[in-house]
Amino acid sequence: VTTLVVVTHPCPDSFVAAAGDRVVAALRTCGVDVDLIDLEGFCYNASLPFPADHAQRLTAANELVLVYPTWWGGQPAMLLSWLNGAVANPLPGLRAVVCVATHGGSKLANAIGGESGKRVAARAFRRRCAPQARFHWVAFYGGDRAKPHHRTAFLDRVERRLPCLVATGRT
């Protein structure tokens, strides 16, 4: 049983990539078997068919963790096309979907915008998973005006929360 972590950001030195590293480190420290897909490093090409080994790794996974920046209210095109490929077949093995998402705008601005990214993962995507699959939202808001200590606090929160979220689903 593995936890599949999918990280999406064009820059390897970005805040999102740092959050992805903390997710993987925190889960591995707790003895969780982590399977990491870095869509950028993999050079995932949206026009090609969904890679067969990704489909296989999705089937083997018990939880899916999506780490991404929010652009125009939702997932970047690369992650969106990956998700579209992922739901081509039902995913009855997935028992939890966790989003670790960063936002440039405030919580209020995103609420007015309708929180599309959150709802795509929590509703449209989760409907294709196991019937009782849980959804967890770990989000960073106000990135445009955040100070360094806000960012450090978020990374610490990711490190604290992720092992709990994965562990609750397995007991």
Place this chain on the structure above:
Amino acid sequence: LNILLVAAHGEFDDATRLVCDVVRRVPLAKHHMVTELDLTAEGFQPVMSTAERRAYESGAPLMDDVIARHSALVIEADLLVFVYPTTLSTLPPSLKGWLDRVLVPGVAFSLAPDSNKVLRGLDRVRHIVGISTYDESWFEVKRGNDNGRRTLLRVLRLCAGLRTRTSWVALYEAGGADNTRRQAFLARVERTVGRL
């Protein structure tokens, strides 16, 4: 008026193509100008590259020929019309990628230099129209939050002027729609576009 039509077609999707025909034809009678961006036919690359993202964050977005042409059209547009089939309850990746890559700082918005506050940049846009086909029923679409509609009519709308209006035309359960429903849908599109 300059009308910019941005279309993303599905693989076997003739409904959105018929819609585009209507959107191209109707405003001509009123001497408006319609420019069409067919993202599928152009083979638009939706994924933002590393160099592009770094330039975006530095405040001087990098633009290749395609992006520069598209963003020039956005800046000159008075009306934006989006036509697409809804997938996974939101925009298809090609159209989402178009928003990510074309609507960069300096085109759709800008960040205030001192406070990093987002300032709107689409002041010229008077009306945003979305036309979409859905596989699901009206109830299921609403339960899923209708994310494509929210993205275009709210998130994008926030970058336009205060008096910008919005319209939405939808065909629900498009896969099982018979000829009558499709004709009614096209008639609704024609009415909406004709009123602009």
